[in-house]
Amino acid sequence: MTATPDVLADTGGDGAIGSRLAGAGLVRDLQRIVPMGVATDVPLRRISRWRIGGPADVLVRPHSVDDIARLRRFLHRRGIAHVVIGSTSNLLFDDAGLRAVCIQIGAPLAYAAITGTRVTAGSGVWVPCLARRVMQAGLSGIAHVCGIPGTLGGLVCMNGGSQRQCIGTVVDSVTSVAVTGEVHRRPGRACGFGYRQSVFQDNGEVIAEVVLELGVAADRAALRREMLQILASRRRKFPQKQPNCGSVFKSNPALYDKFGPPGAVIETLGFKGRSIGGARVSETHANFIVNEGDATARDVLRLIQEIHRAVLAHTAHAMDVEVRFVRQDGHVGTPLDMKLPLPISL
Numbered sequence: 001m002t003a004t005p006d007v008l009a010d011t012g013g014d015g016a017i018g019s020r021l022a023g024a025g026l027v028r029d030l031q032r033i034v035p036m037g038v039a040t041d042v043p044l045r046r047i048s049r050w051r052i053g054g055p056a057d058v059l060v061r062p063h064s065v066d067d068i069a070r071l072r073r074f075l076h077r078r079g080i081a082h083v084v085i086g087s088t089s090n091l092l093f094d095d096a097g098l099r100a101v102c103i104q105i106g107a108p109l110a111y112a113a114i115t116g117t118r119v120t121a122g123s124g125v126w127v128p129c130l131a132r133r134v135m136q137a138g139l140s141g142i143a144h145v146c147g148i149p150g151t152l153g154g155l156v157c158m159n160g161g162s163q164r165q166c167i168g169t170v171v172d173s174v175t176s177v178a179v180t181g182e183v184h185r186r187p188g189r190a191c192g193f194g195y196r197q198s199v200f201q202d203n204g205e206v207i208a209e210v211v212l213e214l215g216v217a218a219d220r221a222a223l224r225r226e227m228l229q230i231l232a233s234r235r236r237k238f239p240q241k242q243p244n245c246g247s248v249f250k251s252n253p254a255l256y257d258k259f260g261p262p263g264a265v266i267e268t269l270g271f272k273g274r275s276i277g278g279a280r281v282s283e284t285h286a287n288f289i290v291n292e293g294d295a296t297a298r299d300v301l302r303l304i305q306e307i308h309r310a311v312l313a314h315t316a317h318a319m320d321v322e323v324r325f326v327r328q329d330g331h332v333g334t335p336l337d338m339k340l341p342l343p344i345s346l
């Protein structure tokens with residue numbers, strides 16, 4: 001999700017802080033807009049879920065919808081590219097890091113208010129916490145997200161979910177901030193929700209607040225048991241210890257009907273345990289790629305592209321990738337678009 005492609009238009013760093021993208025002047029301007037919310041030269045491998053990525057020149061953590069709006073207006077006027085991230089559970093960052101301004105939505109926007117069956121929540125709220133609160137309030141409809149590590153903004157952008165459900169079905173409205181800084185409120189039906197799809201993946205808007213319309217749970221204890229079962233099953237099925245970004249490839253009904261889910265297809269083709277550099281196809285679940293400690297983005301991209309090619313050759317189905325790649329210029333897209341040099345062995 002980028003504002004403009006001419007990332008480097010405003011460079012001219014002084015070699016001290018955020019030197020590649022931002023001169024001290026830009027950092028001071030950002031600090032005026034979001035006091036106490038700007039960091040420079042942040043190693044993405046330290047903050048990203050996959051523990052991969054070079055340094056982000058400038059990272060801003062807004063505290064309110066107003067902060068986001070002022071920030072976007074400023075960056076738009078100056079023509080400076082920026083990218084929005086949540087908790088990075090679905091993102092692979094470039095080994096070269098990030099030359100665009102990185103806006104991270106998190107704890108400062110992590111509020112939630114429940115009135116009757118309506119939940120109004122900030123996009124920074126941690127999804128498993130929200131699912132638990134909703135259950136405790138006796139409401140049903142989001143039990144399936146109780147084990148999904150991420151922010152509500154990231155979940156809505158990805159239309160994530162589990163148990164063959166998606167968050168979009170219970171979204172009443174979304175407040176978002178356009179690239180120019182205008183604030184919009186969109187009803188759920190106008191959010192373009194499809195399987196792991198939403199308008200926010202393409203329109204560049206930052207999700208600031210989400211209203212969910214939920215049901216009343218017939219049996220709160222049963223709902224709690226259901227959530228505990230979901231969590232236990234995820235612990236059994238998914239790798240727990242090594243950094244990963246969840247399912248790499250999206251499920252596809254046509255592929256599923258003929259060959260099974262992506263994990264089963266990848267396993268059948270012998271990829272379980274296959275590694276490139278420090279990236280390995282998980283032994284626990286073949287649709288997960290784990291970082292064994294020193295994986296680079298390039299290792300992961302190679303593995304993704306190799307699996308994609310093999311599945312296409314074997315099944316004639318081109319799998320979509322769920323994980324999104326953040327290029328150093330701030331462009332967020334599919335890892336399949338990245339052109340990689342051929343491996344030396346070929």
Ligand SMILES: Cc1cc2nc3c(=O)[nH]c(=O)nc-3n(C[C@H](O)[C@H](O)[C@H](O)COP(=O)(O)OP(=O)(O)OC[C@H]3O[C@@H](n4cnc5c(N)ncnc54)[C@H](O)[C@@H]3O)c2cc1C
Pocket residue numbers: 001049083084085086087088089090091105123147148149150151152153154155156157158159160161162200201205206207208238244245246247324332
């Ligand atoms: C162990 C593990 C298990 C997982 N299991 C599941 C699962 O069962 N189901 C599932 O759907 N996903 C799953 N995921 C993937 C991931 O957790 C979800 O996609 C999650 O919703 C991403 O949230 P995030 O805050 O980390 O977003 P990020 O990964 O930071 O961002 C994801 C996308 O959303 C955009 N984005 C983030 N915040 C905002 C915002 N406020 N406004 C606009 N755009 C925004 C980003 O630009 C990016 O394109 C799993 C991941 C892991 C690591």
